[in-house]
Amino acid sequence: MTASLVLQVAIGGLLMGLVYALVAAGLSLIFGLMDVVNFAHGQLLMLAMYAVFEFHTLLGLDPLVQLPLVAALLFVLGVAIYRGLIARALAVRFNTGMVQIFVTFGLSIFLVGFAQLVFGTDFRSVNSGLLFGRTVAIGQIVLPLPQIAAGLVCLLAFAALMLIARTEFGRALEATREDRDAVALIGIDRNRIFSLGWGIGAATVGIAGVMLASFYYISPTVGDSFALIAYVTVALGGFGSLIGALIAGLLIGLTEAMTALVIDPSLKQIGVFMIYVLVLMVRPRGLFGRL
Amino acid sequence: MPAPILHVRGLTAAYRGLRALHGIDLDVGEGEVVAVVGANGAGKSTLLRAIAGQMSIGGSVQFAGKSLARVPAHQINRLGIGLVPEGRRLFPRLSVEDNLRLGAYARRGPDRFKPLDFVFTLFPRLQERLSQRAETLSGGEQQMLAIGRALMTAPKLLMLDEPSQGIMPRLVDDILAAVRRIRDAGVTILIVEQRLAETLEIADRAYVLQTGRVVMQGSAAEIAGNAEIRRAYLGM
Numbered sequence: 001m002t003a004s005l006v007l008q009v010a011i012g013g014l015l016m017g018l019v020y021a022l023v024a025a026g027l028s029l030i031f032g033l034m035d036v037v038n039f040a041h042g043q044l045l046m047l048a049m050y051a052v053f054e055f056h057t058l059l060g061l062d063p064l065v066q067l068p069l070v071a072a073l074l075f076v077l078g079v080a081i082y083r084g085l086i087a088r089a090l091a092v093r094f095n096t097g098m099v100q101i102f103v104t105f106g107l108s109i110f111l112v113g114f115a116q117l118v119f120g121t122d123f124r125s126v127n128s129g130l131l132f133g134r135t136v137a138i139g140q141i142v143l144p145l146p147q148i149a150a151g152l153v154c155l156l157a158f159a160a161l162m163l164i165a166r167t168e169f170g171r172a173l174e175a176t177r178e179d180r181d182a183v184a185l186i187g188i189d190r191n192r193i194f195s196l197g198w199g200i201g202a203a204t205v206g207i208a209g210v211m212l213a214s215f216y217y218i219s220p221t222v223g224d225s226f227a228l229i230a231y232v233t234v235a236l237g238g239f240g241s242l243i244g245a246l247i248a249g250l251l252i253g254l255t256e257a258m259t260a261l262v263i264d265p266s267l268k269q270i271g272v273f274m275i276y277v278l279v280l281m282v283r284p285r286g287l288f289g290r291l
Numbered sequence: 292m293p294a295p296i297l298h299v300r301g302l303t304a305a306y307r308g309l310r311a312l313h314g315i316d317l318d319v320g321e322g323e324v325v326a327v328v329g330a331n332g333a334g335k336s337t338l339l340r341a342i343a344g345q346m347s348i349g350g351s352v353q354f355a356g357k358s359l360a361r362v363p364a365h366q367i368n369r370l371g372i373g374l375v376p377e378g379r380r381l382f383p384r385l386s387v388e389d390n391l392r393l394g395a396y397a398r399r400g401p402d403r404f405k406p407l408d409f410v411f412t413l414f415p416r417l418q419e420r421l422s423q424r425a426e427t428l429s430g431g432e433q434q435m436l437a438i439g440r441a442l443m444t445a446p447k448l449l450m451l452d453e454p455s456q457g458i459m460p461r462l463v464d465d466i467l468a469a470v471r472r473i474r475d476a477g478v479t480i481l482i483v484e485q486r487l488a489e490t491l492e493i494a495d496r497a498y499v500l501q502t503g504r505v506v507m508q509g510s511a512a513e514i515a516g517n518a519e520i521r522r523a524y525l526g527m
Contacts (some may be wrong), residue, residue: 171389172396175382182380184364185343185373186444187397 004140009261010254011143015151017253022154022208023226024233024245025161026201032240033177033197036086039104041230042223043111044202048074048209049218050115053124062129063214067153070210071203078202079195081107086198087191108223115220124218131214150211157207158246164200165242173197177240225269229256232276238289247287251275292496293320296479297342297448301350304341311337313503314350319448324470324480326490326511329500335483336377338500339450342481343367343374355447369397373446377453379437383426387417390425390436394443403445409476410439413469431462438469442478449473450481455489467493491515 027041038044051070055061061069089103090096126132134145164170176183176193183190216222233252237244252272259271279286297319304312311334319325327335341348344364352359359367368374382390391410395403411418414435420428425436434454441449451470455463463486471493474480484490491497491511499507499520507520514520 168392168396171385171393174385175389175393178382178384179380181345182376182382184345185368185376185380186394186440187365187368188393189363189365189397 002140006261008141008143009257011141012147013254013257014250015143015147015253016257017250018151018154018158019208019212019249020226020229020233020253021246021249022157023205024230024237024249025158025242026204026208027227027230028234028237028240028242028245029161029204030197030201031234033173034086034090034180034194036090036100037104038201039101039227040081040108040111041201041205042225042227043108043115044074044077044205044223045209045212045226046115046218046220046223047077047111048206049213049216049222050119050124052210052213053126053218054119056126056129063126063210064130064149067207067210071206074206074209075199075203078198078200081202082195082198087194112220112223119220121220125216126213126218129214144215146211146215150208150214153211154208157204158242161200161204162242169196229269229272232272232279234286236275236279236286238286241286241288244286244288292318293322295319296321296355297481298353299342299351302338302341302352303349304337304346306337306346311503312341312348315500315503315505317498317505319479319481320495321479322474322477323495324474324482324493326494326497327481327483327500328485328487328490328497328514331485332502333500334503335500336452337503339374339452339481339483340376342450343372343376345374365397368444368446371445371447373441373444373449375434375437375441375449375451375454377456379433381425381433381436381440384424386422386424387428387436388421390440391417391443394440395445398445404443406442406445410442413442413472414439429459431458431466434458434462434466435469438466438473442473446478448479448481450483452483453485454482455484455486463489487521488515 023045027038030036030038048070051073052063052066055066056063085103085107089099092099131146131149136143136145136148172188172193176188176190180190229252233245233248236251237248252275255271255275256268260268263270295318299315299317302312302315303310315338327338329335340346342352344359344362344367354370354372357370382393391407392404416432417435417439420432425433428436438454454466458466467489470480470482482490482494491514494511496509497511497514498505499514507514
């Protein structure tokens, strides 16, 4: 095992970590805002990947060019999910917590079935495009361009999220999360804030999906493993913390890559879930959690 | 009484099926300070919450000639009704400045932060604490911030729910003096208070509530001077 191989794997892991971080950020945003865990988060990722595949196959659109389009589609989908399902679940008077879990969990099952029906169960991949098959070599370290692009775009999207948090709208989000009943006293429609929160959360996971589609296989269940990692990331980073999601995503990407290198690629997630168990035992609120 | 800006008839409201207001009739004239007094559990807070659209109601509430039936709470605020609620309900982790500025969030236009100057004139202390988190303020300062935040929504009618609750006695007079200055600036006031004497001093008229009903109304001086009312309905 040479030093350059270790470095190459580490950088690859960190790049993937940026993708994990962005997926987790969307999950964390929604949870932080309204205490709803979106169990269909991985399926949103999956839908974004299929969107890329279909637009690429049918219209010949390059995956990278599709970025704004798919992000916008996911935004609309997120708003629709909130308006159509979540808002109704929140209005339930009994067993509210359970209802919220079942609604998003049911949605995830529905979306997997929907994908199987519409897109088929075959594994797909996008095999051309601006990024496809290219590599970047720095000395002895060789990295695939799609991964580098994915890491960079996810980092940019993350920066955008942090900028949003600093705007007046970001303050309104924070206020709504602190006291969802009190915002009406200052003329803020919490349904609007919740809708936009879902839109932004879905758009971010959509961006991650677009970038993944350039180098990752696409199947109806591809979202599962990413969703699992996202839950671990959010738990490690601390529920509701953006910066926590970023650092946790990087740590998890690195851990996964190193586990694959040192133990075995097929066991790469062992390290990740060991982190999860450790977090639960040592620091249940996560690195930057408030609870 | 001047022309009523708030016109309430037969207002009913219930908590978990338990009726808390049994048909309240109440008017607030433009520019008035109207006090609602009564013992604990008389329905004073419920009355304000019902007007602000925070619970479902029966009967009619008209504000500036417009019915508030089935208008959602955030729209009621935008129509010009500000509520400083029981327990203040600030955004504890946001700074004093953010709490104030968010008061203007739902409004558009260049003038929306204009009430800030008035808030700082009323409560210079808030200006000294702009970057502090709301949760680090003392009870009195939090009350000032809650009033300031409500003023940032540029209300025509400001409703205050026991502004003296949980604050140092020394500050109670300051708060009530501020209420008077808010009225002098042209804002109509509907205030709920336990502190009878001090409140009736700044009020034009008052309503006495008992178990969800208006049992007495009149000028503040009449209510203040009537020992029987005080004993019978206010427990003092």
